[in-house]
Amino acid sequence: MTVSGHFITFEGGEGSGKSTQARRLAERLRETGATVVVTREPGGTETAERIRDFLLSGRGEGFGAEGEAILFAAARADHVDRVIRPALERGEWVLSDRFFDSTRAYQGGDGVDEALLSALEHLAVGSVRPHLTLLLDLPVEAGLARAAKRRGEGDVPDRFERETVERHDRRRQAFLAIASREPERLIIVDASRGEDEVAAHVWRAVELRLLTSQEAR
Numbered sequence: 021m022t023v024s025g026h027f028i029t030f031e032g033g034e035g036s037g038k039s040t041q042a043r044r045l046a047e048r049l050r051e052t053g054a055t056v057v058v059t060r061e062p063g064g065t066e067t068a069e070r071i072r073d074f075l076l077s078g079r080g081e082g083f084g085a086e087g088e089a090i091l092f093a094a095a096r097a098d099h100v101d102r103v104i105r106p107a108l109e110r111g112e113w114v115l116s117d118r119f120f121d122s123t124r125a126y127q128g129g130d131g132v133d134e135a136l137l138s139a140l141e142h143l144a145v146g147s148v149r150p151h152l153t154l155l156l157d158l159p160v161e162a163g164l165a166r167a168a169k170r171r172g173e174g175d176v177p178d179r180f181e182r183e184t185v186e187r188h189d190r191r192r193q194a195f196l197a198i199a200s201r202e203p204e205r206l207i208i209v210d211a212s213r214g215e216d217e218v219a220a221h222v223w224r225a226v227e228l229r230l231l232t233s234q235e236a237r
């Protein structure tokens with residue numbers, strides 16, 4: 021079946037505001053009459069949410085970075101099959117808070133080799149690739165402070181949030197490297213600005229990359 025919808029992913033480090041921006045973009049698109057599915061990874065289906073709980077609790081750590089990469093890919097395959105591909109086939113918009121670039125940046129940054137990552141990517145997503153990826157970029161310390169504030173007191177950081185600033189910075193650099201390799205797909209958005217400014221940048225990117233080119237088709 022042909023895929024006529026639009027697939028947008030939001031990527032970036034901890035506390036970069038991806039879920040807020042995905043929600044705001046969805047509202048704006050709905051005002052134009054579009055049908056929009058907002059989803060997230062790991063997760064997005066009942067089974068994938070179970071894998072999410074397992075991974076974020078740290079119980080998957082014993083598998084090592086490769087094992088975690090395989091589990092993220094298993095969750096992704098289910099998410100693509102049951103939610104993303106069907107919505108795109110119906111011509112809808114799909115906005116996902118994280119997708120395969122997170123595996124490249126996180127598990128790649130943790131030492132999983134490129135060949136395994138691309139094989140998993142191929143298995144999990146097939147031809148379902150984002151048309152546009154918004155990389156919400158900001159300094160690691162600022163993102164971690166936001167994430168801590170969002171969590172509130174008494175709530176413990178998850179398995180990935182707990183790691184060192186150095187490790188998070190490696191992931192930030194990995195995301196930026198993907199953006200420079202694939203400028204036709206990724207747009208870097210300065211996420212240290214205020215929420216409204218970031219939302220305006222996101223909207224301009226969507227207009228420019230997806231809405232204008234659609235009218236021209």
Ligand code: TYD
Nearest residue numbers: 033034035061062092118122123126180181
């Ligand atoms: P989440 O609470 O969604 O983090 P955030 O709010 O920062 O998006 O938790 C997802 C965590 O899982 C996050 O730390 C990144 C990590 N992750 C990976 O390591 N690999 C992946 O493929 C995905 C999708 C997420």
